Amino acid sequence: MDLLDDSAVNQRLTGVPEWRREGDEIRRKITARDFPAAIRIVDEIAVEAEKLNHHPDIDIRWRTLHLALTTHDAGGLTDADFTLAARIDEIAAPHT
Ligand SMILES: C[C@H](O)[C@H](O)[C@H]1CNC2=NC(N)=NC(=O)C2=N1
Numbered sequence: 575m576d577l578l579d580d581s582a583v584n585q586r587l588t589g590v591p592e593w594r595r596e597g598d599e600i601r602r603k604i605t606a607r608d609f610p611a612a613i614r615i616v617d618e619i620a621v622e623a624e625k626l627n628h629h630p631d632i633d634i635r636w637r638t639l640h641l642a643l644t645t646h647d648a649g650g651l652t653d654a655d656f657t658l659a660a661r662i663d664e665i666a667a668p669h670t
Contacts, residue, residue, distance in 0.1 A: 575647065575648050575652040575653065576652060577645075577648045577650045577651070577652060578650070578651050578652060578653070583595060583651050586653075587600070589656065589660065590602075590656060590659045590660055590663060592663060593643075593659050596642075598644050598649070598650045599642045599643060599644045599651075600642070600643050600655055600656075601640065601641065601642045601643075602640075602641055602659070602662075602663075603638060603639070604639040604641065604669075605637060606638075606639070606669050606670055607669060609636055611637065611669045611670075612637045612639055614669060615639060615665060615669050616632060616639065618665045619632070619641075619662055619665055622658070622661050622662070622665065626654065626658055626661070628643075628655070628657070628658045630643050630662070631643075641662060643655040
C-alpha cells in the first residue's frame with residue numbers, strides 16, 4: 575500500500591469531512607444515541623475491519639467513540655485508511 579503525500583492526504587480528507595489529520599493518523603469522534611448504540615457501531619466496524627484487513631484504534635467512553643486510523647505497515651496514511659473512514663461514516667450514520 576502506497577504512502578500518501580500531504581497533498582494526497584488533504585485531497586482525500588475533503589471526501590471525509592468528519593475526519594481530521596493528526597500527524598500520521600486521521601481521527602474522528604462519534605457520539606451515539608446511547609451506550610448500546612455505541613457498542614453496535616463498534617461491532618459493525620469490527621466486521622468491516624476484518625473484511626478490509628484494516629483495523630482502527632477505538633476508544634470507548636460511554637456513548638462517545640474516538641477512532642484513529644493509520645497504516646502501520648506503510649508508516650503513515652494510505653488509501654486503506656480513507657476507504658475504512660468512509661465505511662465507518664456509513665456505519666455510524668443511522669446510530670447517531
Ligand atoms: C499483517 C496484516 O496485513 C497487518 O497487520 C494489517 C492488519 N490491520 C491493520 N490495520 C491498520 N490500521 N494498519 C495496519 O498497518 C494494519 N496492518
